[in-house]
Amino acid sequence: MGGNRLYLKGNEALAYGALEAGLNAYFAYPITPSSEIPETLAKEFGSKKYPDFKFFLQAASELEAINMVIGAAAGGVRAMTATSSPGFSLKQEGLSYAACNELPFLIVDICRSGPGLGNLGPEQSDYFQATKGGGHGNYRLLVLAPATVQEMAAFPRIAFDLAFKYRNPVLILGDAFTGQLKEDVDFPQLSPEKYDTSSWATTGAAGRRPHIINSLELDYQVHFKHIERIYEKYRRAQENEVRFEEYRTEDAETVLVAFGIASRIAKGAVNKLRSKGIKVGLFRPITLWPFPTTQIKKLASEGRRFLDIELSTGQMYEDVKLAAGDGVTVDFLGKWGGVVPSEAEITSKLKRLEVVAQ
Amino acid sequence: MSQLQLRLKLGKLESLTENFTHYCAGCEHGTLTRLIAAAMDNLGIREKTVMIDSVGCSVLACNYFNCDHIVSAHGRAPAVAAGLKRVHPELMVFTVQGDGDAVSIGLLELLYAAKRATPITVFLVNNAIYGMTGGQMAPTTLEGQVTTTTPFGRDVHLTGSEMDASKLLATIDGAAYVKRASLAVQEISSSKGKVYTIKNLLDAKKAVENAFKVQALGGFAFVELLSTCSINWKMPILEAKRFVNEAMVKKYPLGVYRDAFGVEKQ
Numbered sequence: 144m145g146g147n148r149l150y151l152k153g154n155e156a157l158a159y160g161a162l163e164a165g166l167n168a169y170f171a172y173p174i175t176p177s178s179e180i181p182e183t184l185a186k187e188f189g190s191k192k193y194p195d196f197k198f199f200l201q202a203a204s205e206l207e208a209i210n211m212v213i214g215a216a217a218g219g220v221r222a223m224t225a226t227s228s229p230g231f232s233l234k235q236e237g238l239s240y241a242a243c244n245e246l247p248f249l250i251v252d253i254c255r256s257g258p259g260l261g262n263l264g265p266e267q268s269d270y271f272q273a274t275k276g277g278g279h280g281n282y283r284l285l286v287l288a289p290a291t292v293q294e295m296a297a298f299p300r301i302a303f304d305l306a307f308k309y310r311n312p313v314l315i316l317g318d319a320f321t322g323q324l325k326e327d328v329d330f331p332q333l334s335p336e337k338y339d340t341s342s343w344a345t346t347g348a349a350g351r352r353p354h355i356i357n358s359l360e361l362d363y364q365v366h367f368k369h370i371e372r373i374y375e376k377y378r379r380a381q382e383n384e385v386r387f388e389e390y391r392t393e394d395a396e397t398v399l400v401a402f403g404i405a406s407r408i409a410k411g412a413v414n415k416l417r418s419k420g421i422k423v424g425l426f427r428p429i430t431l432w433p434f435p436t437t438q439i440k441k442l443a444s445e446g447r448r449f450l451d452i453e454l455s456t457g458q459m460y461e462d463v464k465l466a467a468g469d470g471v472t473v474d475f476l477g478k479w480g481g482v483v484p485s486e487a488e489i490t491s492k493l494k495r496l497e498v499v500a501q
Numbered sequence: 502m503s504q505l506q507l508r509l510k511l512g513k514l515e516s517l518t519e520n521f522t523h524y525c526a527g528c529e530h531g532t533l534t535r536l537i538a539a540a541m542d543n544l545g546i547r548e549k550t551v552m553i554d555s556v557g558c559s560v561l562a563c564n565y566f567n568c569d570h571i572v573s574a575h576g577r578a579p580a581v582a583a584g585l586k587r588v589h590p591e592l593m594v595f596t597v598q599g600d601g602d603a604v605s606i607g608l609l610e611l612l613y614a615a616k617r618a619t620p621i622t623v624f625l626v627n628n629a630i631y632g633m634t635g636g637q638m639a640p641t642t643l644e645g646q647v648t649t650t651t652p653f654g655r656d657v658h659l660t661g662s663e664m665d666a667s668k669l670l671a672t673i674d675g676a677a678y679v680k681r682a683s684l685a686v687q688e689i690s691s692s693k694g695k696v697y698t699i700k701n702l703l704d705a706k707k708a709v710e711n712a713f714k715v716q717a718l719g720g721f722a723f724v725e726l727l728s729t730c731s732i733n734w735k736m737p738i739l740e741a742k743r744f745v746n747e748a749m750v751k752k753y754p755l756g757v758y759r760d761a762f763g764v765e766k767q
Binding site: 167168170197198200202203204206207210211212213214215216217218220222236237240244345346347348349350353354355356357358359 | 547548549550551553554560561563567568569570571572573574577580581582583584585586587588589591592609610613617
């Protein structure tokens, strides 16, 4: 795969990206619209191209799959699972334990329409669950939001690097659109990173003290310290790992804020409006957590107004408003239920807001 | 050392830490802890063994076994065990689970670990009650048995009848070894009057060792151990032991339910 250009679905590209990043074990449970990820990996399992890919299994439930990932991750290997929104709800138990246990692995949520069964169309309405913890207790996931098939292929490597650096689960939050979309994708020639797991992995206590991976701590003060230490890691991640893209914002009076597939529609709208001389730009969070709060705050302090665009009823909107601060205009354009906003709808919204002349 | 100490391998074990256990007086969890540690010592596997602790009275076992541990979520221990074993097949991986953990909330994880012939060892402590949470009905609670959530006795017309985990697993082709033993010492009459025999414990000890041997041979091994919970049963310790050996064994007969590798005969 390395050095090649291929025409792939986002989900297929993500699977190959994970293999290129040295994936060791994958635990599957099928759910639309993410099933091409395990299907692609099942096809490649046992192939000589990926000697590091040692194990693939379809589990009997989302819970079984995430707990198998936990067992494999505790063994110090690169483990992964993927799901879609209803399944992502079921994953929350495992994610809470894994964050407390400081286990590194990759989880993918190809977000579809909810709540409940919803439908198979794209939404970004798992944002709260993805960025605010989702399961019980105090913890965060590190969350990457790809907007292109190229990023679907590239982000598994970044995700494993972050997971092992911070010893925390990392989530790639895509949507039905980025998962199903087909585009050209380049695979660079890169070998997998090496991670040292010898100080904590449960590989048998031969010639060393036992390694105990445990989220139970009955001493309140000790547990207080443990969570404090985990949040110290999160603070370091907030300082060092924020990723974002700014597009034509230098002189923009209005900044559209959008991630994932919504950001591509917003980018199209920016290009159209710019050709008419209207000063709009796009700010795209790539890490949804840590959130690019400082960058949005800076744009706000320079007197810009914002239009947040999401495939939801307004979830990231709360973080954008919080970052922009009091007295800053932050408007919202949302579509949900599998409906996607068009460039024209973005323009009419800006007309209604009198950013664009009627 | 007395003959008894030698046979049960009492004294210091390398596979145990020096911590005191939190188990209640009369509880057989402590007994099982020793039997497992003795098997680990005897088989020389401590350094390559990882215990998956479950939720229930066994959750603090990471303080007692001198080996690597992963403490799992409620019911998920066999899935965590499977995940680890599949990426580290050289390890010996075992769980100790209660009846609520393995037979209620974690039944799917247990059944599928067995169905896929996952080479792990599962020890199920069946004391017919949720012990850690304070004595609620378990799937194994006997008909008519009083618990905090069946204050008038378990009504099987409402709750379904008792779940027999060994019998269920015996129907699973992937399970190489299924055995039910009792950890309760048994009262017998002799010429000296009433005495207690440790025959059950020796039988359980053999089952524990066999369960590791089966894993080493690449099979899924399951040992169910009937136990007391005198605190939550609100019964004196010796009466509780009698309840296991007289009432529980009627519903849960002891014996070998599956032995695909013939380890019982060795």
